[in-house]
Amino acid sequence: SQQGEEDPQALSIQEGENATMNCSYKTSINNLQWYRQNSGRGLVHLILIRSNEREKHSGRLRVTLDTSKKSSSLLITASRAADTASYFCATWRDSNYQLIWGAGTKLIIKP
Amino acid sequence: ETGVTQSPTHLIKTRGQQVTLRCSSQSGHNTVSWYQQALGQGPQFIFQYYREEENGRGNFPPRFSGLQFPNYSSELNVNALELDDSALYLCASSLTVSNTEAFFGQGTRLTVV
Numbered sequence: 589s590q591q592g593e594e595d596p597q598a599l600s601i602q603e604g605e606n607a608t609m610n611c612s613y614k615t616s617i618n619n620l621q622w623y624r625q626n627s628g629r630g631l632v633h634l635i636l637i638r639s640n641e642r643e644k645h646s647g648r649l650r651v652t653l654d655t656s657k658k659s660s661s662l663l664i665t666a667s668r669a670a671d672t673a674s675y676f677c678a679t680w681r682d683s684n685y686q687l688i689w690g691a692g693t694k695l696i697i698k699p
Numbered sequence: 700e701t702g703v704t705q706s707p708t709h710l711i712k713t714r715g716q717q718v719t720l721r722c723s724s725q726s727g728h729n730t731v732s733w734y735q736q737a738l739g740q741g742p743q744f745i746f747q748y749y750r751e752e753e754n755g756r757g758n759f760p761p762r763f764s765g766l767q768f769p770n771y772s773s774e775l776n777v778n779a780l781e782l783d784d785s786a787l788y789l790c791a792s793s794l795t796v797s798n799t800e801a802f803f804g805q806g807t808r809l810t811v812v
Contacts, residue, residue: 619799628787630703630803631742676741680799685755686732687801689741 593690594677600696607664609693611677612657618682620653622662625674625692634662634675667697702726703792705804712780712811720775720807722790730754730796731773733765736787736806748773749796777809785811 595610611620619638623631637644637653637660644651650663664671674694678687702725712718724731730749734742744757748767762778771792777784787808791801 621799623803628736628738628806628808630789630805631791631801633800633802636800678741682797685747685796686744686757687742687799688744689734691739691741 594693598694609662611660617679619680621678623676672697703804709808717778722773724771724792728792730793732791733775734789780811
């Protein structure tokens with residue numbers, strides 16, 4: 589079963605706009621990670637935020653984590669056509685050594 | 700490029716047959732995990748191998764089995780294929796079992812007819 593749920597399922601915006609995706613999960617975690625997947629191929633690790641962190645930045649990416657609400661958000665600023673992809677959150681628990689994934693948000697950036 | 704390679708990239712098999720998928724881990728990584736991803740869904744954890752031993756397993760039947768070799772390359776074997784096994788199969792390597800960043804291969808698209 590999947591731990592996370594991404595919202596929205598799909599998002600279409602104009603190039604240059606900001607894109608925000610949300611992820612909710614069910615159990616306690618050690619960290620939460622975001623990945624990107626292009627056209628149903630391999631996943632690329634974007635950013636990892638630990639359970640004791642609230643916000644993290646990497647280039648145009650900003651991730652927040654609210655452990656009290658069991659939710660995270662990924663913000664992509666100044667979107668580009670190359671950002672078109674599916675984005676997944678995955679949670680990690682040290683107790684079972686596996687990543688548990690949500691169903692993803694499909695992001696389309698219109699030129 | 701993650702340095703993780705999978706073969707083949709595409710495969711078509713008949714229901715009831717057996718299939719072996721292969722994965723070459725990134726250099727220096729001793730942990731590999733396999734995932735099944737159905738169309739429009741997130742990856743589902745199949746199992747993980749650490750230093751040639753199965754280290755954890757998801758909710759998959761025993762006809763899904765694996766091997767990890769001394770050079771840390773690995774195989775996923777699926778027996779008695781069913782139509783629902785049609786999916787993208789992804790392998791991911793990580794530096795060690797407790798290093799949680801995973802490096803994924805491009806996947807093998809399996810179609811069972």
